[in-house]
Amino acid sequence: MTLLIKCIHLPFSFSSRMVSPAIALAFLPLLLTLIIRYRYYFVLFYRAVLVRIWKDCVTGLSREERAFQYVLTNSTPGDPDSILDAFDYWCSKVEFISNIGPKKGKILDRLLMEQNPLTVLELGAHCGYSAVRIARALPLGARLYSIEMDQGNAAIAEKIIRLAGFDDDTVELIVNPSDEVIPRLRSDYNLERLDFVFMDHWKKCYLPDLQLLEGYGLLGKGSMIVADNVLFPGAPKFLRYLRKCGLYEWKIHRATLEYSRGIRDGMAELIYQGIK
């Protein structure tokens, strides 16, 4: 019994003796600093995780389905611009989906305009936002192969792409993990050379997929590869490989994370040079 009392008493006395309230108060500025400095991350956490869980529980639909519903009701079919706008609005005001976003999207548009690719590979279609974005900027007769691993997301992406008015000839959606599809691209899809590759799937897969592309000889001299989110969440191994291998001429377009102001992110632009 006395032991129990002691046990109860001990932490209390311990704490009262250990840390005086004044010293604890001195840590207040640190706390405030951390909160203010990393506020964007807190906000992101809230929007991307907490709100999502809450909405999932309330509506019973997945996040992508909710986004699709919104886009369906708030855009004109056949008009890619309005679909992109609707997506942007939903992602910035309602919930968060890590699409490429309008700002980095503009860079992507510009690169596509400059490159004028005929065969484009997209890794990670997710909801089809970036697929629509790329397809919109493609020249006549070009073809986009979009790879998505998740079945549900792929279904929604398909719907979105068709809603934007792109047919099977322009955009082909392949539902499979990227590391399975890439080896088969040459045999199944008769692809000789990819002019443009856009990576926005799992950040850990950037490097293996790039090496697969190299290994299967799908990249020719002058092929452009654009990888999103290389700084946040970040693909350090990918970047380190770029620095070391010397096969590419590359640079990072610095920007902020999509639909968020304070988090820095970058988009890597690589141009395959081949072995010199």
Added chain:
Amino acid sequence: EREKHKGKRRNGDRQKNERENQRRKRPSKLVQGIREESQSKTERRERSRRRRRRAEHETSIHEGNERERDQTRAKSTKSKKNIKNEKTRKLEGKEDGEAQERSGKGKLKLVCAKNEEKIESGDQLKEKEKALGVKKKKKKRRKKPETSEEGDDEEEVNNDGEVRPELLSPEELEKLKDAVDEKKKLIQSLRGKPWPMKQKLVTLRESQLFVEKYEGALGKGKGRKLYAYKVMMTKKWMKFQRDFENFKTACIPWEMKIKEIESHFGSSVASYFIFLRWMYGINMILFGLTFGLVMVPEALMGRPYGSIPRKTVPRAEEAGAMDFAVLWDFGGYAQYSVLFYGYYNNQRAIGWFKFRMPLSYFLVGVGTVAYSYMVVIRTMARNANESGIGDDNSFNFSWKMFTSWDYLIGNPETADNKFASITTSFKEAILEEQESRKDDNIHLTRFLRVLANFLVLCCLAGSGYLIYFVVRRSQKFALDGLENHTWWERNEVNMVMSLLGMFCPMLFDVISTLENYHPRVALQWQLGRIFALFLGNLYTFIIALMDAINLKRKEEKVVKYNITMWEASLYNGTGSENSTAPPITIHPADVPRGPCWETMVGQEFVRLIISDTMTTYITLLIGDFLRAVLVRFLNHCWCWDLEAGFPSYSEFDVSGNVLGLIFNQGMIWMGAFYAPCLPALNLLRLHVSMYLQCWAVMCCNVPQERVFKASGSNNFYMAMLLVILFLSTLPAIYTIVTIPPSFDCGPFSGKNRMFDVIQETLESDFPAWFSKVFSYASNPGLVLPFILLMVLAIYYLQSTSKSYKEANVELKKKLQMQNEENKKKNKQAALKAQMDLEEARKMYHGRNPSLSAGDREPQFSARGPGPRNGHNGNHGNPRYLPGFRQQSEPRMCRVPSLERH
């Protein structure tokens, strides 16, 4: 004979000149020839170059009679060579070259033609160069068309004469001297000449040669030697001066390190290091004063350790006096040594040459502070001057673009540094420009700034209250007795103070992002805020210290009473009648003594400095180095990019470091009177931190994202230093003036006030009249008018300086106006020249048909280098006539000369 020969060869437009030349006297021609030689040296060089090239073709292309003539000429020159001195040989060579060239000049056309037809095997580059050479010559000719031709002729005339300075008449010498002077002038103004670099280099080299050769040759006999000697000595002296300058730069400590840092991190980080170096210099002086005039005399000439109670460790502490923990706390043997106030004896004069120790102690105390004031104010004034002159912001980018590179750099590392520094300076300039062009929503910005300041004030008030609260609590603890409380409670004040000092600046930094200031302004605000915070901390510390002093003084009273009782009992015990007998010898360690508050104050300051230094270094090692190591090596196995993402590498915290330095210095100023070892400690600290921080900044930090120019903030640092200096001398002077010194320790023991030492010296060491004068001078009736006068003088100087400033601004405006006017004038002149050119062209076209067929060709060729070949090709070898060539030359230069305007 020769002249005739030449005259035959030359006809056309040169005839007139020649006739004139022939009429002239020889010596004057000689001198002029020398001058001419200098002027046309480049020209000649080109010619000789061309000649060399042409010599290859000579045998194959040249016609027989021309060749023969050349050969005879060569023979004749060769025969004379042995008697000619170097100069004539040169002239000869030149002449020779000219002759060949003359023959070759016609060949140029020929060569061109051949080239065009691809008959000649010589590459096109050669051909082009030739064309270029012709053009250059034309330019030259155009500049001084007549004189140069005169020169050509004269040089040929001069060939038979010898040019020895001894044989020249004074008149000629004068002219030679003039020529040399002209050369010198040319060398000086060469940089501003609108010539191509190659030509400039050639001209420079040749004129230098010329000057070297003839400078020593001037003067006669002994005078000449003296002159040569003088010239040599001036050269040597100049070289020495340059070397000395280099040596001086090499002697500036840490200059290269700072330059390297500046090139990588920008001037803001470098300004911290420069400030640190400056501080080091000041501390060097302070250290010299205290060490040389106080510590060393006392250690050498004062009474040795253990002779009197104040110089002995008391019996109670003797056991642990050598423990590291005690020494680290500056107790034990460290306390009873020259390092602290209490060790010094109040003996008026020590040693064999009667060193006035107490007076020296006092004067050094006052002198260090006075010196610091002087230096700080002087530096501030100098900085203010510099900033006033050098803000010429016009054409900032052009300056940077075209004048940044230092062509003397020969070391690849330095070149890298220079490259980095130019890049950073561009970044700075661009940022500055952006900042000046920015116009945002002014109301929002103002609101945010007010809000930010409000938040910072709240934070400051909060931290001030917290410290106050903690100090009050600690006083309560002290009354209770410290033994009853835990370590945490005992060290609460220090803990809270250092924690607040660490975290509040971070909060300020975060808040200051609201304000959207230019980084330099933001840095100043940040500095100001941290300054306020540190000041609060410092003053709470001083208040706590004052309380401690008061406690000690109460204790002292008790001890004093006890000691008299103890002494009385001692005497009573030994023998009451025998008072004349020497007192019983008691070991000085056993004598009871007072608490000596001065030593206590000194110890507190030393401890504070030590802990502060430790904190700085440990933060550096953990916050910068460890972080950098972790980021670097954990990055291989981490899920996000550590380098670019969250922790990344740290930036160099300029504001925090500068303030640390300033407050540290403030503490030195405050405590140096009671602990003479403080400047030495500080010197050590600064030295170590120079190396440590230089290393840390280069190895663990990344440059700031927004690099900015910090030249303006130097005076800001100085102003803060001045404020701190004032604020830190305030308590020191207060304690010196108001609190009586302890009765049994220190150089002023036994006196009522510390400054009584001056009066004492005046009375005993100076003649009576001096002290009388001094007492009169210190009469308020004299002092007050004097102060009034000083105030008036300051006011007068202030107003005059203001008027000077205004005048400066006016002058600046005037200069600018003049500049603009000049620009306008130049523009007008340029426009006019253009008009002239147009007109000339029209005229030219109009005149064209009237010219002969032979003349037309070179004129066309002169219009542009492109079509020349084609035209040359149209008429080839057969139409070559020497006369035409000679005639066409001056005209060829005409069009380019007009275009040049």
